[in-house]
Amino acid sequence: MTKVLMVCLGNICRSPLAEGILTSKVNPAHVFVDSAGTAGYHVGHPPDPRSIAVAGKHGLDISNQRCRKFNKSDFDEFDLIYVMDKANYSDILTMTSNQSQKDKVSLLLDVTNMGQSEVPDPYYGGDEGFENVYQMINDACEVIAASLNND
Numbered sequence: 001m002t003k004v005l006m007v008c009l010g011n012i013c014r015s016p017l018a019e020g021i022l023t024s025k026v027n028p029a030h031v032f033v034d035s036a037g038t039a040g041y042h043v044g045h046p047p048d049p050r051s052i053a054v055a056g057k058h059g060l061d062i063s064n065q066r067c068r069k070f071n072k073s074d075f076d077e078f079d080l081i082y083v084m085d086k087a088n089y090s091d092i093l094t095m096t097s098n099q100s101q102k103d104k105v106s107l108l109l110d111v112t113n114m115g116q117s118e119v120p121d122p123y124y125g126g127d128e129g130f131e132n133v134y135q136m137i138n139d140a141c142e143v144i145a146a147s148l149n150n151d
């Protein structure tokens with residue numbers, strides 16, 4: 001079993017989409033996907049209604065997810081930790097205590113050749129921001145799923 005953790009700031013917009021999208025592309029017998037936030041503003045809440053809506057538009061139901069905060073035990077629990085932006089990356093890196101933990105962490109978009117390294121935070125923008133974010137995350141998850149499904 002490979003365990004993958006998707007991380008953003010709030011765990012209500014980007015990483016719940018990443019969890020739902022990657023889950024939909026992998027064999028659940030071999031890959032477990034979860035998500036968490038570096039901040040605890042929304043712990044226990046469902047994803048942002050705009051993330052639920054854009055997922056629904058693409059045939060995914062992410063409404064049962066609940067927000068949780070990233071914690072250090074996630075470094076032991078998960079094999080791969082994908083972060084959405086550079087602020088997430090530095091926040092997570094400061095919590096590491098050895099090289100093998102650092103090696104688990106990467107920017108989600110670095111798996112693609114899209115020339116963009118960050119999934120922008122759509123929280124303060126409009127609905128079109130969520131569709132844009134959905135497409136970026138979907139492209140990256142396509143690449144990740146292809147490599148995991150070949151393991």
Ligand code: 4NP
Pocket residue numbers: 008009010011012013014015041121122123
């Ligand atoms: P996320 O977006 O990191 O993609 O979940 C955000 C959600 C909430 C906040 C910031 C970003 N917030 O400040 O409450």
